[in-house]
Amino acid sequence: MLKFVLKRILMLIPVILGIVLIVFTIMYLTPGDPARLILGEKAPQEQVDVLRDQMGLNDPFVVQFARYVGNMLRGDFGRSYATNIPVAETIAERFPKTAELALAGMFLSVLIGMPIGILSAVKRYSILDNISMIFAMLATAIPAFWLGMMLIIAFSLNLKWFPSSGFDTFRQMVLPTITLAAVNAAVIIRMTRSSMLEVVRQDYIRTAWAKGADQKRVVLGHALKNSIIPVITVIGINFGSLLGGAVVTETVFGIPGLGTAMVNAIRMKDNPLVLGSVVYIAIVFSLVNLAVDIIYALIDPRLRE
Amino acid sequence: MTAQNSAAGQGAQAPLLEVRDLSTYFPVYGGALSTVKGYVHAVDGVSFTVNQHETLGLVGESGCGKSTLIRSILLLEKPTKGQILFEGQDMQAMKAAQLRHLRRNLQIVFQDPYAALDPRMTIGQIIGEPLRVHGEADAAQRERQVKELLEMVGLQRGYYHRYPHEFSGGQRQRVSIARALALRPKLILCDEPVSALDVSIQSQILNLLRSLQSEFGLTYIFISHALNVVRYVSDRVGVMYLGKLVELAPVKELYTTPRHPYTRALLSAIPIPDPTVSRERILLQGDLPNPKNPPAGCRFHTRCPFAADECRAAEPALTEVAPGCQVACHRAVRGEI
Amino acid sequence: GDSAGTNPGGEAAPAAPSGEKDSVIVAMNADPTGFDPQVTLDATAMMVMYNIYDTLVESDGACSSDIRPGLAESWDISDDNMVYTFHLKSGVKFHNGEPFTAADAKFTIERAMVEPATASYCASIDKVDAPDDSTLVVTLKVPFANFLMNLGGSFFGVVNEKAVTESGEDYGRNPVGTGPYKFVSWSSGDNVVLAYNEDYHGEAPAIKNVTYRVLPDTSTALVALQNGEIDALPNSAPIDAPTIEADPNLNLYSAPGATIAYIGFNTQAAPFDNEKVRQAVKYAINKEEVFMGAQDGDGVLANSPLNEVMDGYNPDDPVMNPYDLEKAKALMTEAGYADGFSCSIKLAAGQNREKVAQVVQAQLKEIGITASIETLEKGTYFEQMAVGNYEVYVGGLNWPDADDMLTYLFASDGPFNWGSVYSNPTIDELLVKARQENDAAKRSEMYQQIVKITDEDANKIPLYFPNQYFAAKNSLKGVRVIDNCYYPVASWSWE
Amino acid sequence: MSSLLEVSHLKVLFHTQQGDVPAVDDVSFQVEEGETLCIVGESGCGKSATVQAVMKLVPTPPGEYAGGKILLEGRDLLPLSTKEMIPIRGHEMSMIFQEPMTSLNPVKTIGSQVGEVLEIHRRDLSAREIRAQVEEKLSLVGIPDPARCAASYPHQLSGGMRQRAMIAMALACEPKILIADEPTTALDVTIQAQILDLIRQLKEKTGMTVLLITHDLGVVAEMAQRVLVMYSGKVVEQGEVGALFRAPLHPYTEGLLACLPRVDQDEEELYTIPGQVSNPADFPKGCRFHPRCPYRQQICKEISPELREADGRLVACHFLPGERVRREEGAL
Amino acid sequence: MTVKTEKPLSARPEGEEKKESPFKEFCRRFFRNKQAVIGLVIFVMLVFVAVFADVLVDYDNQVIKQDIVNKRQPPSSEHLMGTDDYGRDILARVIYGTRISLTIGLTTVACAMAAGIVIGAVSGYFGGRLDNVIMRVMDVFMSIPSMLLAIAVVASLGPGIVNIMIAVGLALVPGYSRVVRSAVLSVRNKEFVQAAKAVGDSHFSIILHHIIPNALAPVIVQATLGVGEVIITAAGLSFLGLGIAPPMPEWGAMLSEGREFIRYMPHLVLFPGLSIMITVLALNLLGDGLRDALDPQMK
Numbered sequence A: 001m002l003k004f005v006l007k008r009i010l011m012l013i014p015v016i017l018g019i020v021l022i023v024f025t026i027m028y029l030t031p032g033d034p035a036r037l038i039l040g041e042k043a044p045q046e047q048v049d050v051l052r053d054q055m056g057l058n059d060p061f062v063v064q065f066a067r068y069v070g071n072m073l074r075g076d077f078g079r080s081y082a083t084n085i086p087v088a089e090t091i092a093e094r095f096p097k098t099a100e101l102a103l104a105g106m107f108l109s110v111l112i113g114m115p116i117g118i119l120s121a122v123k124r125y126s127i128l129d130n131i132s133m134i135f136a137m138l139a140t141a142i143p144a145f146w147l148g149m150m151l152i153i154a155f156s157l158n159l160k161w162f163p164s165s166g167f168d169t170f171r172q173m174v175l176p177t178i179t180l181a182a183v184n185a186a187v188i189i190r191m192t193r194s195s196m197l198e199v200v201r202q203d204y205i206r207t208a209w210a211k212g213a214d215q216k217r218v219v220l221g222h223a224l225k226n227s228i229i230p231v232i233t234v235i236g237i238n239f240g241s242l243l244g245g246a247v248v249t250e251t252v253f254g255i256p257g258l259g260t261a262m263v264n265a266i267r268m269k270d271n272p273l274v275l276g277s278v279v280y281i282a283i284v285f286s287l288v289n290l291a292v293d294i295i296y297a298l299i300d301p302r303l304r305e
Numbered sequence B: 001m002t003a004q005n006s007a008a009g010q011g012a013q014a015p016l017l018e019v020r021d022l023s024t025y026f027p028v029y030g031g032a033l034s035t036v037k038g039y040v041h042a043v044d045g046v047s048f049t050v051n052q053h054e055t056l057g058l059v060g061e062s063g064c065g066k067s068t069l070i071r072s073i074l075l076l077e078k079p080t081k082g083q084i085l086f087e088g089q090d091m092q093a094m095k096a097a098q099l100r101h102l103r104r105n106l107q108i109v110f111q112d113p114y115a116a117l118d119p120r121m122t123i124g125q126i127i128g129e130p131l132r133v134h135g136e137a138d139a140a141q142r143e144r145q146v147k148e149l150l151e152m153v154g155l156q157r158g159y160y161h162r163y164p165h166e167f168s169g170g171q172r173q174r175v176s177i178a179r180a181l182a183l184r185p186k187l188i189l190c191d192e193p194v195s196a197l198d199v200s201i202q203s204q205i206l207n208l209l210r211s212l213q214s215e216f217g218l219t220y221i222f223i224s225h226a227l228n229v230v231r232y233v234s235d236r237v238g239v240m241y242l243g244k245l246v247e248l249a250p251v252k253e254l255y256t257t258p259r260h261p262y263t264r265a266l267l268s269a270i271p272i273p274d275p276t277v278s279r280e281r282i283l284l285q286g287d288l289p290n291p292k293n294p295p296a297g298c299r300f301h302t303r304c305p306f307a308a309d310e311c312r313a314a315e316p317a318l319t320e321v322a323p324g325c326q327v328a329c330h331r332a333v334r335g336e337i
Numbered sequence C: 001g002d003s004a005g006t007n008p009g010g011e012a013a014p015a016a017p018s019g020e021k022d023s024v025i026v027a028m029n030a031d032p033t034g035f036d037p038q039v040t041l042d043a044t045a046m047m048v049m050y051n052i053y054d055t056l057v058e059s060d061g062a063c064s065s066d067i068r069p070g071l072a073e074s075w076d077i078s079d080d081n082m083v084y085t086f087h088l089k090s091g092v093k094f095h096n097g098e099p100f101t102a103a104d105a106k107f108t109i110e111r112a113m114v115e116p117a118t119a120s121y122c123a124s125i126d127k128v129d130a131p132d133d134s135t136l137v138v139t140l141k142v143p144f145a146n147f148l149m150n151l152g153g154s155f156f157g158v159v160n161e162k163a164v165t166e167s168g169e170d171y172g173r174n175p176v177g178t179g180p181y182k183f184v185s186w187s188s189g190d191n192v193v194l195a196y197n198e199d200y201h202g203e204a205p206a207i208k209n210v211t212y213r214v215l216p217d218t219s220t221a222l223v224a225l226q227n228g229e230i231d232a233l234p235n236s237a238p239i240d241a242p243t244i245e246a247d248p249n250l251n252l253y254s255a256p257g258a259t260i261a262y263i264g265f266n267t268q269a270a271p272f273d274n275e276k277v278r279q280a281v282k283y284a285i286n287k288e289e290v291f292m293g294a295q296d297g298d299g300v301l302a303n304s305p306l307n308e309v310m311d312g313y314n315p316d317d318p319v320m321n322p323y324d325l326e327k328a329k330a331l332m333t334e335a336g337y338a339d340g341f342s343c344s345i346k347l348a349a350g351q352n353r354e355k356v357a358q359v360v361q362a363q364l365k366e367i368g369i370t371a372s373i374e375t376l377e378k379g380t381y382f383e384q385m386a387v388g389n390y391e392v393y394v395g396g397l398n399w400p401d402a403d404d405m406l407t408y409l410f411a412s413d414g415p416f417n418w419g420s421v422y423s424n425p426t427i428d429e430l431l432v433k434a435r436q437e438n439d440a441a442k443r444s445e446m447y448q449q450i451v452k453i454t455d456e457d458a459n460k461i462p463l464y465f466p467n468q469y470f471a472a473k474n475s476l477k478g479v480r481v482i483d484n485c486y487y488p489v490a491s492w493s494w495e
Numbered sequence D: 001m002s003s004l005l006e007v008s009h010l011k012v013l014f015h016t017q018q019g020d021v022p023a024v025d026d027v028s029f030q031v032e033e034g035e036t037l038c039i040v041g042e043s044g045c046g047k048s049a050t051v052q053a054v055m056k057l058v059p060t061p062p063g064e065y066a067g068g069k070i071l072l073e074g075r076d077l078l079p080l081s082t083k084e085m086i087p088i089r090g091h092e093m094s095m096i097f098q099e100p101m102t103s104l105n106p107v108k109t110i111g112s113q114v115g116e117v118l119e120i121h122r123r124d125l126s127a128r129e130i131r132a133q134v135e136e137k138l139s140l141v142g143i144p145d146p147a148r149c150a151a152s153y154p155h156q157l158s159g160g161m162r163q164r165a166m167i168a169m170a171l172a173c174e175p176k177i178l179i180a181d182e183p184t185t186a187l188d189v190t191i192q193a194q195i196l197d198l199i200r201q202l203k204e205k206t207g208m209t210v211l212l213i214t215h216d217l218g219v220v221a222e223m224a225q226r227v228l229v230m231y232s233g234k235v236v237e238q239g240e241v242g243a244l245f246r247a248p249l250h251p252y253t254e255g256l257l258a259c260l261p262r263v264d265q266d267e268e269e270l271y272t273i274p275g276q277v278s279n280p281a282d283f284p285k286g287c288r289f290h291p292r293c294p295y296r297q298q299i300c301k302e303i304s305p306e307l308r309e310a311d312g313r314l315v316a317c318h319f320l321p322g323e324r325v326r327r328e329e330g331a332l
Numbered sequence E: 001m002t003v004k005t006e007k008p009l010s011a012r013p014e015g016e017e018k019k020e021s022p023f024k025e026f027c028r029r030f031f032r033n034k035q036a037v038i039g040l041v042i043f044v045m046l047v048f049v050a051v052f053a054d055v056l057v058d059y060d061n062q063v064i065k066q067d068i069v070n071k072r073q074p075p076s077s078e079h080l081m082g083t084d085d086y087g088r089d090i091l092a093r094v095i096y097g098t099r100i101s102l103t104i105g106l107t108t109v110a111c112a113m114a115a116g117i118v119i120g121a122v123s124g125y126f127g128g129r130l131d132n133v134i135m136r137v138m139d140v141f142m143s144i145p146s147m148l149l150a151i152a153v154v155a156s157l158g159p160g161i162v163n164i165m166i167a168v169g170l171a172l173v174p175g176y177s178r179v180v181r182s183a184v185l186s187v188r189n190k191e192f193v194q195a196a197k198a199v200g201d202s203h204f205s206i207i208l209h210h211i212i213p214n215a216l217a218p219v220i221v222q223a224t225l226g227v228g229e230v231i232i233t234a235a236g237l238s239f240l241g242l243g244i245a246p247p248m249p250e251w252g253a254m255l256s257e258g259r260e261f262i263r264y265m266p267h268l269v270l271f272p273g274l275s276i277m278i279t280v281l282a283l284n285l286l287g288d289g290l291r292d293a294l295d296p297q298m299k
């Protein structure tokens, strides 16, 4: 098991390097002159040229990339063009909110998705099953930002149950979490349901019945653990889309997470911040997937070797 | 048995196929960096010859390397070492075009009649494929040939435009055989062609294979794990165990006087559909060892009731003990068992 | 939210008994970029900095000739208008406890002279001297009539030399001023917290704690205001005005804005190097419609880059809305473009210039010009504009002083004369003269002359000045709306 | 005395998209205490459906118990609810399946899966006792290191070991009847021999009753006392094993025996049963075997033969061996 | 010795058993699924609207022509869905938006699918080191949340319809290539492929004739579901201000334009929002139906 974990951690290194390379390349190809941006619209060209040189923007791509990776290893993601604040600090300040949001969203969607998915599968074709399938269908078809806006109108403006913005108190967390969780809950419901239905057809479930197990034992004791395995993968993969979706949700609800910082940074052409944030989130996402793989192996003994 | 007679009559002729010390290993990946941690010795130093018009049967338990051997002969799997001589020519040394040409002479029939036919092609396309690939005949000619082939294997010409799913397992196996026959090959490699079929269908296919052999002078390598089937079709039989050929003998010899302990056990394990026959049974202990790390010495020693120290120490070579009878067992060679 | 007494969490604020309440939560529509007055010129940051920093002299924003003493109690001006001697207040302390001296003032101005963001505002300054702790002497290169007003701008906010040196690159996050509020914390993207400065040299403000909350979405922000999550909403959207006015708990303050929206051309490249074409565009644009479309008719139309608060404004000349489609078409034909042509309209993302562009796009279609809209990120936009890589653009300029406004737009080296495509020696000369002219009437005349010249060659087409709005709870008193970033909290109080 | 298990006129339908499939059609048989009854027949003839019905394990839907009786010691199981079946399954009757890999839960240890049967049916046992019993059962089925095996997961064992574990599980509560649905089909011959030998030994030791399903006549010959031959959902012949092999009464049984190549005999050409098993959704009228039968007469195409007694056995054919006329090829 | 034993003896030709072709069976399964049929009907209607958008509405005079005086009119008999911020008829824009959104969705997915098929087929078929390298690269792409990848690409290339398609499509490729690869892996060792190899068929021909046709089904399902995903992601980018340039009536852009008026004139966001919802819903129903019909055992 330890070997498995170590192996997965080792495998993470090239993946992370790859992530940095891709995002760095994308941002490198961005038209626009960072030096001009830092100095502002009115600065004379000579000054801009000097700064370009200082920032190493005239160096070849490989040199710039190597420098970036080198700095990154020391925890230095550069400084924001717009605020001159070290990107690492902005990330440290902003990311916890995004993480909270994503975790809350994940927690809620698992809390809703798994039990409903299981019940839907066990009581296939029942009313509950139909309702949850309709919900799942609708939820995946509604753009999150639209849902968020509608929730604000309904529950914040008209009913005044929840605040429309922020993410500090419990009441503030309700609407954004629902917004973010809706799609994911739908995915988890569907995944759990189909995985459960799949597992229920397996031979070993027949074996369990043949032993004289009752339904509770069959579902909880035999089917659940097996059917959860694919769901966990989905949860891991979807954590990425939650982190991505947080960008939109944060914008709708004015949550000061890394997502809004990133959107802002794009508007301001603040490349180091965009680059740093994307790389950071991608790394976090890889780590989440590592964790998922480990959980996976804990559940499924076949993967441990 | 016509085939056997003709083979015996032309005994002096050069063999159609000669396999020399053929080995095929599959790398096993492992460790933190997915490096090669070892090899599955799927086929390990196998040598034999196949003569014109004869049927060489190969038996062995699941995983002993039968399919790999066949696939290696066809160069579908790259052999790790050894030589494959077809009509005296080294297949691995051939140029691509030459090899392509030679492939016409070597065809294969698979075990699973469901997986062997592309579900998206019509029977006509499937059987015509070898002709198409080799640029044989134009479309019209091809259709005529395919229909002839259909008839040859006992199917109706009208099936030409049907799809595989419309057929039963036995019929599909006939289609597979027709495809293998399309290029008029000299050698057909049959990888468990009847294992997936019901008994009542199995005999139809076996009869078909035999009649085709006599009609076209075909040569077969016939793989099966069912010894009764092998006995029925083969002139000579080879027994494989964990990638090794442990015994090779003419069919009568092998079934009447099996020499290798494994062959004996295998033979005795087969239930005979006759409640009146009662035999002394040699029950083997344990399972087939993991081919990733086969036992040292004789590979069979872990399950062999006659194992001695020398069996654990040295690997026995395939040795001729009687005309045409070879066995790889220290003690059997000396006639001790 | 980590400062005591504030409630950035935004639970519907518990109705504190009136009179006891001494904190306020103000919305900000974007995260500020830092609080270094000589580095940061963004509007949200300036809104905060006005409350942290003092300037030597004070004016209401920068658009008033009413100059009041600030950190300088009084000043003398030499006869040639070249040397200004300031007598500084004594006993003033920075938030870090350091005493305020002339050396800090000198440091500040000299810093402003070299910082890229502010250097251009200091073009007229020759040197600064601090003969003693309470005297500051500023010598100009040329006389500059608006010098004092300029000195009241937030970018001359006086900083403490020691604090600046100590913090180095991070000064923007650790601002130290002498103003009524001192900086407490800034959590990026979320809020900025200020607290009352006990040592403030002026009158003690009624509000003790100020929290600025970042609420980028205007409709969310309004809901927050209505729900009592925040107390004040600067720059509320015109569309929300009726709602705010209808809300019995809210007050809406408005003032004519000083930000102009205009259309500019690259006058050096075909087809807009052809004056006829520019004229045609001028007549093809129905300002009323643009104004309605972009602004819902909120604000005032512009006939020139100047408005009523600026010198040289004349409401009748040039014509307010010269829209005349026939004439425009005729001009196009005259210019040899009877069949029209294609061009692109560039603009920087993130303002409602996009709406302007869309309306203009539709109007240009009427005279056969097929315009595509290129919304560029700020950086790209500036970069392309700076080298003259554009055809038509929608510009905006917030500079409520006639001299600056006209200089930036029309001077040969004016920063908003993008790529220096326009050069008119007469205008350059007039600008210099006006700057040195102390007689307001004469100065106005010169400005009018410039306006006339530029209108005739249709160099830029002024569109409108939007109104300035500020929504707040009606229990918040003392609110003044002066400029889009100048809201002195010190004057506020709860009812 | 009534039989231990008596199935009479059992009918199981599967509702499929091609129509209703009468997978088990009017099947009757008895299993006597202590005997081994083999059911043979081609793939799809309804062997599994029959024994699954006995355990009430036919998935419904798509399956349906369409009639008949299943009497276990005189008590009809068909009307019982799932709950009422619990004490019977695994306790009075237990079952092992063909594919030992997929029939074991991949994420649970062998020990816990074997122990579960005891947990369900032997409430009186403590966890410790269960563990001890599990190891005992595992060693009973010839697993060399029961403690290690109990802690292993299915994928860590070989096929033969898994099948042994399955048997241990089935035997945990010492059931009266062991139903084995093709227990050796997925295994190699040498392993098959081990497993069959094991079942035989256990039977000798405990005297349990075995219902063995297979398609291998060799296995039947070795294991069975009595045989039930099924074809297309129907019982075509039933009787004592020796007699049946010696002189099969039904043409299908006859063909089946004749078409097998044997290790102990040479044959020049194999007998073949022509054609193939009919599509279960569309069985032919009359005798279901008639399209492949070399002796068919007009009546075979019209009337489905009833099981009748002949020679101490039961057979479902209009003609007994002496009455048949072999048709010439192509005469139809 | 004759082998034609079965023909004269069998009562009827065996091939005549009522087994359907896979396609027919697929159709029967699909059309029994009411939801899927609804999805298909809606989708066909949407495609119809998209194809004939030019005929249904006049782009110059209805879709982009402004009428500032009549801006933000509530729905009326003249403007069934009201007018937008520039006085343009929302219905006309929604209709035209169908073309844009569907084009974005379908083109992006088609391109991503093509790339995915090539990458997946090559990777899966040849296996070994090449496969390893390709899959690691795909892993890397998959480790960047798709929305973020899209944001980074838009940040770099700037907004615009083609850039959006690149941004969103790029994120889809790894998923598709994985699906294709695993399908290819399951086909690659099928014996009919071995048979083709044994005959001497070339790799290219094998991939083309055997591998891709048999590996296509899961990708098609994935792609159908992907179209909806793309439409939503593109709308999300437009919402963040990183989307399509005006005056193109892309639904997401319409939503984000109408956003500030959501309190007062919800119809500005209601109709484009509903359009997205219905389209995505239809595609999802269709995709699920396809999946169930193609392989009832698939998840």
Ligand SMILES: Nc1ncnc2c1ncn2[C@@H]1O[C@H](COP(=O)(O)OP(=O)(O)OP(=O)(O)O)[C@@H](O)[C@H]1O
Binding pocket: B026, B027, B040, B041, B042, B060, B061, B062, B063, B064, B065, B066, B067, B068, B069, B225, B291
């Ligand atoms: N592509 C491969 N990669 C790694 N190992 C393989 C591969 N193909 C076969 N093997 C291993 O090689 C050994 C021999 O396999 P092969 O398929 O030749 O056996 P077989 O005798 O045909 O068995 P069966 O009767 O089950 O068909 C097995 O242990 C198998 O796991």
Ligand SMILES: Nc1ncnc2c1ncn2[C@@H]1O[C@H](COP(=O)(O)OP(=O)(O)OP(=O)(O)O)[C@@H](O)[C@H]1O
Binding pocket: D014, D015, D016, D021, D023, D041, D042, D043, D044, D045, D046, D047, D048, D049, D050, D059, D062, D063, D215, D280
């Ligand atoms: N779940 C099911 N749904 C529909 N039809 C079924 C189902 N299970 C079995 N059948 C049908 O019932 C018939 C009998 O099946 P059964 O599994 O009993 O055959 P079998 O004799 O055990 O065959 P095998 O030797 O292949 O195991 C077959 O025709 C099969 O198609």
Ligand SMILES: [Mg+2]
Binding pocket: B066, B067, B068, B191
């Ligand atoms: Mg094989």
Ligand SMILES: [Mg+2]
Binding pocket: D047, D048, D049, D181, D182
């Ligand atoms: Mg069965």
